[in-house]
Amino acid sequence: MELMDVIRQRRSIRRYKSDPVPEDDIEYVLEAARLAPSWANSQCWKFIVIKDETVKQELAKAGNGWIAQAPVIIAACADPTKSGVKGDQQYYMLDIGIAMEHLILAATERGLGTCWIGWFEEKPAKKALGVPEEIRLVATTPLGYPDESPKSRGRKELEEITSFDKYE
Ligand SMILES: Cc1cc2nc3c(=O)[nH]c(=O)nc-3n(C[C@H](O)[C@H](O)[C@H](O)COP(=O)(O)O)c2cc1C
Structure with missing residues (x-):
């Protein structure tokens, strides 16, 4: 499938069949996340694959x-000390955002x-997954x-969200 078709087809899905996901597909999506760019290539992330019913609940x-x-x-977890900081901008959120979108596409x-x-x-979610105190649990996705x-x-029209040379 062309990349643009994948981007156009993606939706947030909130109802799932119980059919299992092939291991090969799980590895494929994790590989896509692994290849994502990150601040100074620091790869501050760790991904947890959850299948156990009790842990999911x-x-x-x-x-x-x-x-x-x-x-x-x-x-998707991040170690903030392994990513960059610029003023109040913490790049680990961006790192995870990009990796998760790779995975999702x-x-x-x-x-x-x-x-x-x-x-x-975050606190009880981290507890459920045994995530250490100093690590952030940034996002999850069902699969x-x-x-x-x-x-x-629906999305805003291109004219609404773009300008040229200066912010308008
Ligand atoms: C950073 C981020 C956080 C989100 N968190 C949630 C969430 O907690 N629960 C949920 O049901 N959807 C969540 N969403 C999904 C958005 O509601 C969804 O992407 C948006 O409504 C557009 O719909 P679409 O993804 O089907 O295009 C989140 C999306 C993003 C990008």
């Missing part, structure tokens, strides 16, 4: 409870659904075969 209690229905959840290419999950109580086909949620 525990993680889901921290927010977006519906994610537990997906056969797999992938959590690779999943779309394989016919798998995902949904960026940014809202959760599985979609059981819904949402329409595009």
Whole structure:
């Protein structure tokens, strides 16, 4: 599939079939994340592949409870000390953002659904996954075969979001 078709096809999926995700596909999406660029190539990330029902349920209690229905959840963690800082800008959030989007687009290419999950109580979520105190749990995504086909949620027109030479 052409990259632009993958980008156009991707949707946030919030209903999943129980069919298992082939190991080869899990490895494929993780490989896409692994190849992402990062601040000074620091690769501050760690990805946790969650399949255990008890762990999924525990993680889901921290927010977006519906994610537990997906056969797999992938959590993206970052070590902030391994990435850059510029003023109040902490690059680990960008590093994870880029890696997760690589993962999500690779999943779309394989016919798998995902949904960026940014809202959760970090403390109990970290506890569920045994994430050390100094490591941030930035995002998770369910991963599985979609059981819904949402329409595009729409985007602003290009003219609204671009200007030339100066901010307008
Ligand atoms: C950083 C970020 C955090 C998000 N967090 C959540 C979330 O916690 N729960 C959820 O259901 N969707 C979450 N989303 C999904 C957005 O709601 C979704 O991308 C947006 O509505 C556009 O829909 P689409 O992804 O289908 O194009 C998040 C998306 C991003 C980029």
